[in-house]
Amino acid sequence: MAAVAPTPRYTFTERAKAGDLNDAQILNSNNKGGPDVPTDSDVVVAGGGIHGLIHAIQSEKHKPGKLKTTLIEKNPKPGYKIGESTLPLFSLWCKMLGLTGEYLLRIFGIKDGLAFDFLDRENQGHYTDWATNGPPGLFLAGFQMERPMSELLLTLFAQRLGVNVYHGKQVDFQGSKVYGGMEANKIEISKGKYDSQPATTVNSSLLVDATGRFRQVASKNAPIHRFEGWNYDAFWAYFTCPKDESKIPFRFWEGPNTNHLCFPEGWAWVIRVPSWEGSPIPNLMDMLTYLLDCAEGRTPNDEIPSSEELAEMFGLKFQWVTSIGMATRNDVKYPEDMSKYGTKEAERKFYYFVEKYDLIKEFMKSFELIEDLYGPNTTWIVRKSLTYQSPVVSGAGWVAIGDACGFTNPYLSPGITAAMATSVYSAELAHKALEEAKTAKDNEAAELAIRKTFSPYDKFAKDMYPALNQMNKFNYCCFREPRLGPQVSLIWQALIGVGTPGWQLIRQDYNLTIDNYVRYSINWAWGTWVPEYDAVAKKTIELMAPIPLEEPIPDAVVTEIIAYSNKLKKQAVDSNRFNFRWDGLLRYYDLYLNYDEKKTTKDRFVRQCTHCASWLALRPDWKKCYSCGKQRTEEEASIVWDPPLAAEEVKYLVAASDAKPGVSANPFNEQSDMPATFPTLSKEVCV
Numbered sequence: 001m002a003a004v005a006p007t008p009r010y011t012f013t014e015r016a017k018a019g020d021l022n023d024a025q026i027l028n029s030n031n032k033g034g035p036d037v038p039t040d041s042d043v044v045v046a047g048g049g050i051h052g053l054i055h056a057i058q059s060e061k062h063k064p065g066k067l068k069t070t071l072i073e074k075n076p077k078p079g080y081k082i083g084e085s086t087l088p089l090f091s092l093w094c095k096m097l098g099l100t101g102e103y104l105l106r107i108f109g110i111k112d113g114l115a116f117d118f119l120d121r122e123n124q125g126h127y128t129d130w131a132t133n134g135p136p137g138l139f140l141a142g143f144q145m146e147r148p149m150s151e152l153l154l155t156l157f158a159q160r161l162g163v164n165v166y167h168g169k170q171v172d173f174q175g176s177k178v179y180g181g182m183e184a185n186k187i188e189i190s191k192g193k194y195d196s197q198p199a200t201t202v203n204s205s206l207l208v209d210a211t212g213r214f215r216q217v218a219s220k221n222a223p224i225h226r227f228e229g230w231n232y233d234a235f236w237a238y239f240t241c242p243k244d245e246s247k248i249p250f251r252f253w254e255g256p257n258t259n260h261l262c263f264p265e266g267w268a269w270v271i272r273v274p275s276w277e278g279s280p281i282p283n284l285m286d287m288l289t290y291l292l293d294c295a296e297g298r299t300p301n302d303e304i305p306s307s308e309e310l311a312e313m314f315g316l317k318f319q320w321v322t323s324i325g326m327a328t329r330n331d332v333k334y335p336e337d338m339s340k341y342g343t344k345e346a347e348r349k350f351y352y353f354v355e356k357y358d359l360i361k362e363f364m365k366s367f368e369l370i371e372d373l374y375g376p377n378t379t380w381i382v383r384k385s386l387t388y389q390s391p392v393v394s395g396a397g398w399v400a401i402g403d404a405c406g407f408t409n410p411y412l413s414p415g416i417t418a419a420m421a422t423s424v425y426s427a428e429l430a431h432k433a434l435e436e437a438k439t440a441k442d443n444e445a446a447e448l449a450i451r452k453t454f455s456p457y458d459k460f461a462k463d464m465y466p467a468l469n470q471m472n473k474f475n476y477c478c479f480r481e482p483r484l485g486p487q488v489s490l491i492w493q494a495l496i497g498v499g500t501p502g503w504q505l506i507r508q509d510y511n512l513t514i515d516n517y518v519r520y521s522i523n524w525a526w527g528t529w530v531p532e533y534d535a536v537a538k539k540t541i542e543l544m545a546p547i548p549l550e551e552p553i554p555d556a557v558v559t560e561i562i563a564y565s566n567k568l569k570k571q572a573v574d575s576n577r578f579n580f581r582w583d584g585l586l587r588y589y590d591l592y593l594n595y596d597e598k599k600t601t602k603d604r605f606v607r608q609c610t611h612c613a614s615w616l617a618l619r620p621d622w623k624k625c626y627s628c629g630k631q632r633t634e635e636e637a638s639i640v641w642d643p644p645l646a647a648e649e650v651k652y653l654v655a656a657s658d659a660k661p662g663v664s665a666n667p668f669n670e671q672s673d674m675p676a677t678f679p680t681l682s683k684e685v686c687v
Contacts, residue, residue: 005303006293012282023281024076024168024194031164037189037200041070044187045208046171048073051402051423052210053154058427060161069163074170076194077281078151080374084271085258086143087417092512101141102301103291105626110615111142112606115257117250118485121264124358130486136605137617139510144273168194173216180396181443212403222392227469235346235382236325239367243613249362256606256615264480266328279316287314301622306629346382389465394454399426406465409472421521467528474537477544481553488565496527499578532568604640
């Protein structure tokens with residue numbers, strides 16, 4: 001018998017009203033340890049953003065009840081942050097926790113894949129394009145998410161596991177004593193700003209710096225490191241979300257992708273996101289608790305209220321918005337007088353590029369600016385010199401995670417996806433380190449054991465950020481000539497990111513576990529360590545970086561780069577290390593990654609709702625629109641495989657993942673009851 005949706009409860013709304021509780025108090029009332037910060041905790045996490053929460057949840061799931069973790073967040077509630085786009089590594093982690101698309105697509109937007117348009121600066125109106133699907137909804141849902149909602153959800157999930165998450169509390173980094181060893185740290189928590197609680201000292205063994213780019217602990221141990229060459233500035237705002245996308249001037253445009261408009265100076269992101277901004281925190285807590293109850297009971301998709309229905313049930317504000325921003329090189333030469341483009345720096349730089357590129361100007365006609373969506377003075381936001389690295393990411397009594405370790409660029413979403421490897425890796429190492437420290441003869445020996453345990457983590461972080469920085473420089477070089485994006489940089493990103501040797505997701509049926517998730521995450525890193533990719537990236541940067549940004553790229557250089565890339569690509573494909581269903585995943589490419597401009601088809605995993613125009617994942621068992629609640633037909637809910645797959649091939653899709661291209665022999669073991677031939681299937685099926 002199928003599970004039915006649980007009965008909605010209004011626990012937090014009623015509790016907040018009865019006790020006249022503010023946001024911090026109602027959030028803290030949900031802690032199993034009570035609303036007051038404890039005086040003892042094995043681990044204290046400073047920062048309640050997404051990486052701090054991922055670390056705390058991973059720690060508790062890794063070895064339940066073994067370490068007491070206390071998370072301290074200075075803000076009274078999860079607040080606004082940029083970074084709405086995610087990749088499968090995040091979705092896999094959520095799926096591992098039981099947080100699958102049925103539940104999360106009620107509060108987040110669908111992320112189908114990555115799409116790019118490369119604008120020709122020297123020939124206005126001309127462009128090339130490239131796109132890849134995300135995972136099919138049959139296996140895994142991708143998400144575009146509003147960060148306050150994601151962090152509120154993970155806060156409630158962490159509290160369910162027994163992790164105490166305190167909002168409106170602040171670590172006094174100046175007053176805290178971080179020594180290392182067992183229970184030697186004295187973490188000072190300042191007097192509460194949102195309650196009457198006095199200052200508190202927490203005895204702990206490990207302080208986790210999850211303070212993001214502020215690097216509150218990491219900055220005291222080493223100055224920030226900047227990479228050689230140009231850096232990046234970002235500026236952005238929020239706009240309306242058009243239901244009718246027919247007037248957007250790019251062929252193959254689809255809203256559920258993370259869309260990229262690339263030009264020589266940088267790129268613009270376009271991300272369609274559901275916003276719950278302006279909703280009361282207690283009401284949001286009640287809705288998210290309801291969805292967590294649905295996930296715990298495995299309630300089917302069609303039994304769960306839609307986003308619009310949930311908003312009405314729990315008294316919430318709900319609308320679709322579009323995040324549009326640009327991340328440009330900081331060596332761009334702007335006009336001396338930018339006043340005609342606006343009044344704010346972010347606004348001026350944004351509209352400078354809108355006016356410079358005819359296609360972007362035409363594109364922006366489909367969107368209207370939303371003023372101050374996230375509060376006063378939030379219409380236009382700018383952030384400069386994005387790229388940095390913390391040279392030291394752990395020390396006596398502390399470890400840094402997430403953006404406290406470093407950041408490169410929002411391109412290809414490494415901020416959450418690649419960096420979450422630091423959050424989960426450190427969480428598991430913390431268990432091992434403190435277990436070994438407990439057997440040490442004294443505190444000095446305990447700290448030596450801890451430092452030895454974290455040594456591989458230090459090396460991982462030290463190596464990852466330069467590799468990601470090279471990835472960005474490689475891609476930014478390819479922005480400068482429209483042929484290079486589809487034929488060089490992005491085909492390599494697909495090759496190494498999707499077909500990462502030994503770590504293709506299809507081999508795990510798009511399922512990872514607590515036992516293997518960390519190994520996957522630290523071996524992924526967008527595939528930037530794959531030797532062939534590294535060689536192509538270095539060659540491209542070597543040839544293009546010296547050419548002044550204002551100058552066009554000589555045709556001879558473009559031809560040389562494409563030829564070099566094709567040579568190494570063929571070697572990679574022939575090695576059989578990257579086998580995949582490439583002709584279904586990618587437009588313009590066949591099964592063997594030969595480029596063909598006339599091949600414009602690929603698999604289709606999403607379709608717009610005919611009633612509300614929201615983009616929906618295609619699954620035959622999902623007939624209900626998770627946005628508006630209207631029903632769709634079986635045909636409207638079905639995946640389109642292009643090239644086609646026979647019914648039996650679809651049925652045994654995952655099991656067929658070891659069938660090589662063109663092989664007609666049985667790809668399964670002798671005990672298998674699977675069909676004997678899959679003549680057109682590659683080793684892998686899709687991302």
